[in-house]
Amino acid sequence: MKHTFQPHVTLVGAGPGDPELLTLKAVKAIASATVLLVDDLVGDAITAHASHKARIIHVGKRGGCKSTPQAFIEKLMAQEALAGETVVRLKGGDPFIFGRGGEEVEHLQAQGIAVTVINGITSGLAGVSSLGIPLTHRQHAHGVVFITGHAKQGAADSVDWVALGKTAQQAKLTLVIYMGVSGAAHLQQALLQSMRPHTPVAVIHQISLPEQRHVVCELQQLHDTILREALTSPSVIVVGDVFKGLLAMQQSEIGRVVAAS
Incomplete structure (x- = not known):
């Protein structure tokens, strides 16, 4: 039986900064990612949960840019998901509390990409x-x-x-x-x-x-x-x-x- 490919992105709330405040579900998602798009306020102690094979892309002020445009981030997420990557968008705090997670979900779903949201402590x-x-x-x-x-x-x-x-x-x-x-x-x-x-x-x-x-x-x-x-x-x-x-x-x-x- 032939399986239909379903591109997918997971939005993960990294919490306020302390890696011990990550949920178990968040840690599992980070570890499973092949591509991580990381917010500017997410520290190395959190991305340390990623696989050594994962590609980590910084998409905030700490990524070397004055400010990464939101449209670019959304395009990159969709591009990697459609290419078959296991994409995790790692966001400070909670994705749905001033994290622009709502916009990202709408953009991805409009392209037929499934989205899972894992909450973080705001x-x-x-x-x-x-x-x-x-x-x-x-x-x-x-x-x-x-x-x-x-x-x-x-x-x-x-x-x-x-x-x-x-x-x-x-x-x-x-x-x-x-x-x-x-x-x-x-x-x-x-x-x-x-x-x-x-x-x-x-x-x-x-x-x-x-x-x-x-x-x-x-x-x-x-x-x-x-x-x-x-x-x-x-x-x-x-x-x-x-x-x-x-x-x-x-x-x-x-x-x-x-x-x-």
Whole structure:
């Protein structure tokens, strides 16, 4: 019986960076690949799970390009899959949370290529968990919003931060803002129009990696704190009352230090 060839691509979430946070399913997929298209934030400790025979293609800023065009990545995935390769697209975090996985699935399926998606731990969740803080809490947060801070100000699809802040305040929502550090001044100004100035905020940098560091401050201090601590991308900004206890503890410690001096 003759079998019909079915080209296939697997989108794998590599998680926030720590290789120990990979799922078993992700590790198996990486090991089975003959071609790996690797995101710019995926480290060597993760690609180490690949076969020594696999061809590893870096398709992000660390691949030697200023920015690899999305259209090129999609074309390359399809080309390799149609050539019979076992293709794995290895993406930081989760493919379907700001990973452009939806676009890639649509492009591949339109060419008759089957797609499997393996989820990864998104950095917003991993970062907050590393501090021992939940994203939701029966008393402080009834839900969570994952949102990008990267949209251009004034664009037709830009986020209405004032309205979002009002909703978060009223409904007790935690805001997890990806790619927002460069626009922190605008975020702070907009959110302060509808949220309390003393609302706790955390900024977490290099999540799950040995270089991880974080700061906790009030919303009204966000931009100045980022500048003072020289926090850059990749970082996640988390806004919400789930950090009340951590902020109070930090302020109490600062008070003791000032009193002692």
